[in-house]
Amino acid sequence: MKNKIVLLATAVLALSVLTACQQPAKSSSAAKKTEVSKKVDSSLYRNFYEVFTSSYADSNRDGVGDLKGITQHLDYLNTGNKSSTSDLKVQGLWMTPIFASPSYHGYDVTNYEEINPKFGTMADFENLIAQAKKRGIAVILDMPFNHTATDNIWFQKALSGDKKYEAYYNWSDTAKEGYSLASNGKYYESEFDQSMPDLNLANPEVKKEIAKITKFWLDKGGSGFRLDAVGFYFSNDDKKTTAFTKWLTDTVKKQDAKAYLVGEVFSTASAIDDVYHSGIDSLFDFPNALQSSSSPINSALVLGEGDLFAQQIEAWDQEIHKDSTQAIDAPFLSNHDTDRSATLLSSLPMKKMAAQAYLLLPGNPFIYYGEEVGLTGSGLDQNKRLPMPWDSVGTDMTKADVAVPGATEVATTDGGNVAQQEANPNSLLNWYKKILRIKAKYPEIAKARVKQISVSKTNLSVLNYGKDLTLINNFSATEETHVSLPKAVVGREIADVISVSGKTAQITDGKLVIPPYSTVILKK
Numbered sequence: 001m002k003n004k005i006v007l008l009a010t011a012v013l014a015l016s017v018l019t020a021c022q023q024p025a026k027s028s029s030a031a032k033k034t035e036v037s038k039k040v041d042s043s044l045y046r047n048f049y050e051v052f053t054s055s056y057a058d059s060n061r062d063g064v065g066d067l068k069g070i071t072q073h074l075d076y077l078n079t080g081n082k083s084s085t086s087d088l089k090v091q092g093l094w095m096t097p098i099f100a101s102p103s104y105h106g107y108d109v110t111n112y113e114e115i116n117p118k119f120g121t122m123a124d125f126e127n128l129i130a131q132a133k134k135r136g137i138a139v140i141l142d143m144p145f146n147h148t149a150t151d152n153i154w155f156q157k158a159l160s161g162d163k164k165y166e167a168y169y170n171w172s173d174t175a176k177e178g179y180s181l182a183s184n185g186k187y188y189e190s191e192f193d194q195s196m197p198d199l200n201l202a203n204p205e206v207k208k209e210i211a212k213i214t215k216f217w218l219d220k221g222g223s224g225f226r227l228d229a230v231g232f233y234f235s236n237d238d239k240k241t242t243a244f245t246k247w248l249t250d251t252v253k254k255q256d257a258k259a260y261l262v263g264e265v266f267s268t269a270s271a272i273d274d275v276y277h278s279g280i281d282s283l284f285d286f287p288n289a290l291q292s293s294s295s296p297i298n299s300a301l302v303l304g305e306g307d308l309f310a311q312q313i314e315a316w317d318q319e320i321h322k323d324s325t326q327a328i329d330a331p332f333l334s335n336h337d338t339d340r341s342a343t344l345l346s347s348l349p350m351k352k353m354a355a356q357a358y359l360l361l362p363g364n365p366f367i368y369y370g371e372e373v374g375l376t377g378s379g380l381d382q383n384k385r386l387p388m389p390w391d392s393v394g395t396d397m398t399k400a401d402v403a404v405p406g407a408t409e410v411a412t413t414d415g416g417n418v419a420q421q422e423a424n425p426n427s428l429l430n431w432y433k434k435i436l437r438i439k440a441k442y443p444e445i446a447k448a449r450v451k452q453i454s455v456s457k458t459n460l461s462v463l464n465y466g467k468d469l470t471l472i473n474n475f476s477a478t479e480e481t482h483v484s485l486p487k488a489v490v491g492r493e494i495a496d497v498i499s500v501s502g503k504t505a506q507i508t509d510g511k512l513v514i515p516p517y518s519t520v521i522l523k524k
Helices: 003-016 067-072 122-134 153-159 204-219 238-255 269-278 296-303 306-323 348-359 418-422 428-439
Strands: 048-051 092-095 111-115 138-143 179-181 187-189 224-227 260-263 366-368 450-452 460-465 469-474 480-484 493-499 506-508 511-514 518-523
Touching: 067 122, 111 122, 111 204, 122 138, 138 204, 138 260, 204 238, 224 238, 238 260, 238 269, 269 306, 296 306, 296 348, 306 450, 306 460, 306 469, 348 428, 348 469, 348 518, 418 428, 428 493, 469 511, 493 506, 511 518
Parallel strands: 048 092, 048 366, 092 138, 138 224, 224 260
Antiparallel strands: 179 187, 450 460, 460 469, 469 518, 480 511, 493 518, 506 511
């Protein structure tokens, strides 16, 4: 969520990303017990779209994105008409926090059951939910339960000496790392910022408050939650963090069995892996995201290490399902805390190839708003959350937060704004639309377990999805010819080709010809 996590993750991911999933299984003392296999509810599988709420769409021209703006652009995500060719065909929407908060980002909440006035009213939210459901879009809300704002009434009562609310937070009589001095002369835990006091999540009264909040929003029509800063619920205590996440997951599932939960553990593969023991539906797949030069997808695109990409995907898939048989991976390229993928990738063909590589992975992929038009941004958080460029006249366009030195007002895109890319059949936006429409033909892509298949060309990734489907990615800028298909693939025919160059693939006498930057889908 915040810079502290980014610094931690940057330091450790480069060392762990390619090896963590190949480590031996942890001992039973880490609570790794065999689960009874259960069938995952099919309704939990969706293609998601993340909106940074204040940056997406401004309906009232005050410069701030709002709920009405999001509602007005729901048809961009999904019209609800299966035959429509204009929408992205995503079925899930994650909005960054919409609750009362003093900041532009909203992760310091003053009231969890109140809509931030700059975003609109509760009636606006209820209408958004109603319109989203008409289109088959499930809305999940971003819940920062690790901490509140100092303006939160709970913290204000704690400062006034109310013992009940003092126990809502973590205190120290002496100064120490991660703590800030309060007006009552004590120090409160504030791992991210002095304006964000950490909640005491071991307190039963705090748990009651959280259960009340989740029920409130589920009753309002929410379809689940994105859980912020899960890795910091109990700093340096993975066991307590996992136990609390299990309690929260169980609580929400009792309130609504179909609610979807996805958590943020912005850390190493092994740290993410541990929290899957909680039974949470998903955790964001940071090890495979496009956030460092050592990430598998970046190595595949830049170094041609397609075979290692496939190995990592299989290893991660196996590991998370060992920890939770109902795990649903949550792959992504970038989000509001990381440098945008378009900044990291040097060409439009690379952006297109990255899109198909991750959107066709198992689980629920998350598209960060603007990623589909090549929106750029890096460095300062504000520069990763710049206005969505709808058209050339600035319709519904928000204003960037430029209060911080180094913040910019607008980002570049690869191919122009949304309107321009909608009119260009070769645009990145239309490429995203094409990929998701092809994916819809193969539900096993999201649900099946995968197995990597070795071939002679290292720039190719070959993954079997269950028993009948194979996906082959060519991460190279050159065509590969005379690729011998292994026995595990022989007998499958080309069902679809997603080719950046427009060239097709073919199989002749068991030999594959696959175009540059392309994905071939084989099916029995």
